[in-house]
Amino acid sequence: xxxxxxxxxxxxxxxxxxxxxxxxxxxxxxxxxxxxxxxxxxxxxxxxxxxxxxxxxxxxxxxxxxxxxxxxxxxxxxxxxxxxxxxxxxxxxxxxxxxxxxxxxxxxxxxxxxxxxxxxxxxxxxxxxxxxxxxxxxxxxxxxxxxxxxxxxxxxxxxxxxxxxxxxxxxxxxxxxxxxxxxxxxxxxxxxxxxxxxxxxxxxxxxxxxxxxxxxxxxxxxxxxxxxxxxxxxxxxxxxxxxxxxxxxxxxxxxxxxxxxxxxxxxxxxxxxxx
Ligand SMILES: [Zn+2]
Numbered sequence: 001x002x003x004x005x006x007x008x009x010x011x012x013x014x015x016x017x018x019x020x021x022x023x024x025x026x027x028x029x030x031x032x033x034x035x036x037x038x039x040x041x042x043x044x045x046x047x048x049x050x051x052x053x054x055x056x057x058x059x060x061x062x063x064x065x066x067x068x069x070x071x072x073x074x075x076x077x078x079x080x081x082x083x084x085x086x087x088x089x090x091x092x093x094x095x096x097x098x099x100x101x102x103x104x105x106x107x108x109x110x111x112x113x114x115x116x117x118x119x120x121x122x123x124x125x126x127x128x129x130x131x132x133x134x135x136x137x138x139x140x141x142x143x144x145x146x147x148x149x150x151x152x153x154x155x156x157x158x159x160x161x162x163x164x165x166x167x168x169x170x171x172x173x174x175x176x177x178x179x180x181x182x183x184x185x186x187x188x189x190x191x192x193x194x195x196x197x198x199x200x201x202x203x204x205x206x207x208x209x210x211x212x213x214x215x216x217x218x219x220x221x222x223x224x225x226x227x228x229x230x231x232x233x234x235x236x237x238x239x240x241x242x243x244x245x246x247x248x249x250x251x252x253x254x255x256x257x258x259x260x261x262x263x264x265x266x267x268x269x270x271x272x273x274x275x
Contacts, residue, residue, distance in 0.1 A: 023085040024143050024204050033150050033173075035091050039111040041177050043093065046113035054100040056118065062098045064127055065116050065134075068212075069096030072134050073112065075211035076142060078266060104229070104236035108137040110146055120238060123225050128274050131214035132222045135205030136242075143204060145197045150176055192241035202248065206255050210263035215271035220252040 021028050056062045073094045080088045094112035101117040108114045114137065116130070124130045140146070193201070202219075210216040226244035230236070263269070 022143055023080060023083055023088060024139065025200055033147050035111065037173075038147060038150070038177070039091055039093075041174065042110040042113060045177075046095065046109050046115075049099075049115060050097060056098040056100050059098075061118070061121060064130060065098045065114075066096045068127060068130050068134050068214075069094065069114055069138075071212040071214075072131065072138050072208050075208045076138065079207070079211060082266070103238075105238045106133050106137055108134075108141040110141055110144075112138070112141065114138070119236070123229055124222065125225060126218075126274055128209075128214045128218040128272065129222045129225075131209045131212060132205065132216075132219040135207075135209035135212070135214075135219075136201050137205075138208060139201040139204035140193060140197065143197070143200055145193050145201070148197075149193075198242065198248070199251065202252060203255055206252065206259040207262050210256075210259040210271075211266055211268055213263075213268055213270075213272050215274065216256040216259040216263075217253075218274060219256065220249045223249050223252060 073089075073092075077089055080086070089112070092112040094114070096114045097116070099115055099117050102119040103117045104119045104123060105117040106115065106120050114134070116133070120133065121130070124133055206216045206219055209219065223244040226239055226242070227249070230239040230244060
């Protein structure tokens with residue numbers, strides 16, 4: 001057996017033993033890259049984005065982003081604790097930044113590093129719209145969608161990441177991180193997730209926003225506004241990676257009652273006014 005094959009086999013074994021059930025999706029997913037390896041790279045990337053952009057602080061909008069983010073984070077924590085997953089977020093270092101930019105964009109890097117661009121606020125339209133976007137983006141991180149993409153890249157390239165290599169210091173791993181998150185070609189942007197990951201993030205995001213006290217009925221309204229905005233010329237980054245088609249809007253409408261039921265289990269039966 002040549003070295004490359006051995007490495008690939010080693011990789012498969014690692015994947016086999018590190019398949020874990022994700023509490024949010026209930027599905028077994030590849031956890032080829034551990035949070036301990038991934039988060040330092042993510043945090044470094046986040047700091048770079050902040051240093052290269054104007055971060056808005058002290059305004060009403062900046063405060064709102066922080067407030068919504070904190071509520072979504074608390075919702076995730078409550079949900080995990082109630083479902084026997086205490087400690088799942090222990091390595092998260094939540095941070096919520098509003099970036100001054102016309103870009104219509106928002107994302108959450110692994111470990112809870114969130115960015116909203118001022119350009120997405122008119123489409124969010126109100127705090128509940130922000131909560132819908134926040135819930136969705138945080139859901140991608142909680143469901144380890146980026147990690148799954150990284151794991152697939154490791155497999156494709158026949159690479160194995162040694163047990164305790166710090167990702168940030170390993171050039172090959174850093175390369176895969178960059179490819180998986182799209183941070184080289186488009187600093188701060190995110191590559192499109194697969195359709196099934198989008199659907200998962202929509203469903204988890206609805207639950208999070210409801211549990212955080214935001215009316216999940218508004219999520220479909222948000223994506224209607226996205227759809228209206230993306231018509232015409234080339235859609236902005238966020239909308240090209242998050243196509244707001246009729247199926248998505250119909251799904252969100254259909255799932256909203258279940259999200260409300262879930263929130264009710266936690267005593268959340270009334271939602272904040274839409275403003
Ligand atoms: Zn998404």
